[in-house]
Amino acid sequence: MNSKERVEAVLRGRMPDRVPVCLHNFLPAAKEAGIPLERYLSDSRAAADAHLHAVEKYGHDCILLDLDTTMLAEAMGAKRNCTPGAPGHVEAPAITGLEQVGRLKVVNPERDGRIPALLEAVHRLAERVGNEVSIRANADQCAFSLAGLLRGTEDFLVDLMSDPDEPALRDLLEVSYQSHLAVHKAVFKAGAHFTSMGDSPAGPDVVSPQLFAQFARPYEERLVNDLAADGIFTTIHICGKTDVILDQLAAYSFCGFELDYKTDAVRAKSTVGAGHVLFGNIDPSGVVARGTAAQVRAAAEKLIAVWKPGGRFILNAGCAIPESTPPENIAALVASAKEFGRYDG
Numbered sequence: 001m002n003s004k005e006r007v008e009a010v011l012r013g014r015m016p017d018r019v020p021v022c023l024h025n026f027l028p029a030a031k032e033a034g035i036p037l038e039r040y041l042s043d044s045r046a047a048a049d050a051h052l053h054a055v056e057k058y059g060h061d062c063i064l065l066d067l068d069t070t071m072l073a074e075a076m077g078a079k080r081n082c083t084p085g086a087p088g089h090v091e092a093p094a095i096t097g098l099e100q101v102g103r104l105k106v107v108n109p110e111r112d113g114r115i116p117a118l119l120e121a122v123h124r125l126a127e128r129v130g131n132e133v134s135i136r137a138n139a140d141q142c143a144f145s146l147a148g149l150l151r152g153t154e155d156f157l158v159d160l161m162s163d164p165d166e167p168a169l170r171d172l173l174e175v176s177y178q179s180h181l182a183v184h185k186a187v188f189k190a191g192a193h194f195t196s197m198g199d200s201p202a203g204p205d206v207v208s209p210q211l212f213a214q215f216a217r218p219y220e221e222r223l224v225n226d227l228a229a230d231g232i233f234t235t236i237h238i239c240g241k242t243d244v245i246l247d248q249l250a251a252y253s254f255c256g257f258e259l260d261y262k263t264d265a266v267r268a269k270s271t272v273g274a275g276h277v278l279f280g281n282i283d284p285s286g287v288v289a290r291g292t293a294a295q296v297r298a299a300a301e302k303l304i305a306v307w308k309p310g311g312r313f314i315l316n317a318g319c320a321i322p323e324s325t326p327p328e329n330i331a332a333l334v335a336s337a338k339e340f341g342r343y344d345g
Contacts, residue, residue, distance in 0.1 A: 003061035004193065007134035007314065010277055011194055011233045013254070015311040019304055019341030021334050022062035022136060022279060022316045027087075027323040028330065029054040037085055037323075041067050044120035051125060055133055057327075058334050062134040062314065063125060067118050069198060072140040072179060073149035075113025076104055085323075093152040098159060098168035104150065107179040109186035118183075119190040126191025136235070137192035139184040142199040143177040143219035150176065153201060160215060169215075177219050181226060188232050195227070196235040196258065205240030212245055224255045235279055239319055246271040261287075261318035265306045277312045282333065284317035289325040293332040300336030308341060315341065 001009065001017045009016040023029075026047075030040040033053040039046045051063045068087040074080040077094035095101060109115045122137050129135075141149065148156040151172060159169060184195045201207070202216035220236055227234050235256030242249070242263045249257055250271045257272050258279035268278060280303075282288055287299045300315060307313040315337045321330070 003133045004131065007062050008193065010312060010314055011256070013312065015343055017342065017344060019308055019337045020061035020134070020314045021337045022064055022134070022314050023054070023058065023060045023321065023330065023334075024064050024066070024284070024317055024319065025054055025321045025325075025330065026050070026064070026066045028321055028325050028327075031323050032057070032327065037087070038082060041082065041088065042114055042117055044117045044124060047117065047121040048124035048128070052128060055129065058330055060334050062136055063129075064136045064138065064196070064316075065118065065121055065125065065192075066138040066320075067114055067121075067140075069141060069145075070149070071114050071118065072107065072146055072183065075107050075115055076146075076150055076175075076179060078149055090149050093155070094150045096152070096155075098151070098166060098172065101168045101171045101175070104172070104175045106175060107182055109183050115183060115186070119186055122187050122190040122192050130191055130193075134194070135192045136194055136196055137187035137190075138196045138198070139180060139187055139234075140198065142180055142197045142202070142216070142223065142236070143173050144202040144216035145199050146176040146180055147172045148201050157207070160211065164214070173215070173219060177223070181223060184223070184227055184232060184234065185230065188230070194233040194235065194256075196237060196256070197223070198237045198239075200237070200239035203238040203240045203242055204244050209244050209248070213248060217248055221252050224253050228253060228255075235277070237279075237319070243267055250275065252276070256314075258316065259318065263318075265303060269306055269309075273307060273310075273312065275312075277314065278307050279314045279316050281318035282316070284319050284321050284325075288317050288329055288333060289322040291329065293326075293328045296329045296332040297336050297339075300333055301340045304336065304340045308343075311343065 079092035081091040082088040237258040256277040261283035
């Protein structure tokens with residue numbers, strides 16, 4: 001199997017020859033390619049070149065193309081600020097009150113904000129390595145998280161608690177959902193083999209399982225089903241300790257879950273991992289960035305032993321790998337899958 005075939009086998013519920021590796025490495029990839037992060041985040045050629053350099057160096061199976069967590073909110077009118085050398089953050093929301101929700105429009109991925117740069121970068125990667133390496137394109141934030149960025153996360157949470165039946169809240173979530181869905185479809189059309197999304201503000205580190213079930217889960221499940229209808233596999237990333245919502249996630253249709261290192265690996269395998277693809281979940285900072293290569297190898301060996309059985313597993317860090325990560329640690333993570341992840345003995 002080549003890398004693309006290996007990942008495709010996992011996403012189709014088949015057994016690969018070994019555990020594949022997907023690196024959430026846009027920060028060190030840009031640095032190692034000598035590309036300023038600000039350029040990577042807005043220039044399609046720079047983004048593609050960074051990942052081509054990385055995959056040639058490390059030989060991982062899946063490229064994860066990501067232009068930070070502000071791309072969609074910015075395209076819909078939020079004000080983005082980018083500290084030099086760091087991913088962007090939302091400096092001001094697109095709306096300051098729910099009465100302004102009607103101003104928000106569903107994005108046009110071919111035209112709005114930095115989304116066209118993402119599409120072109122996907123296309124460049126597909127042309128260069130799409131027959132050999134799997135391409136995962138991150139379509140940014142799911143409806144709940146995107147709605148928070150557009151309204152201002154604190155104000156959005158206050159709105160939910162103050163008047164959860166307010167129709168404008170559903171309107172905000174709907175325009176967020178439709179914009180997010182449009183990006184998934186656009187990156188797939190551009191050449192991505194599968195997609196992913198983030199919904200960390202919907203996780204237990206921020207909101208209760210009850211609030212998650214009422215306002216975030218419906219849009220995640222709907223997205224999984226809408227994409228599956230078009231033949232698109234997607235993966236949901238939620239930061240933090242997700243143990244208390246694992247049973248809810250296990251009820252989704254077939255998809256992937258990229259879980260943070262704080263989540264109990266054994267419990268994750270017995271719940272969502274029983275019928276879905278698990279991505280992760282090595283500690284990106286404490287182990288991958290600040291540990292030794294031997295510690296990375298040991299952590300990967302331990303996780304592979306738990307998540308490898310059954311084949312629905314792609315090794316990665318639990319979240320974005322820091323820019324400061326030593327190259328030998330990234331190499332150790334990739335090598336661990338080849339050393340411990342074989343299914344043929």
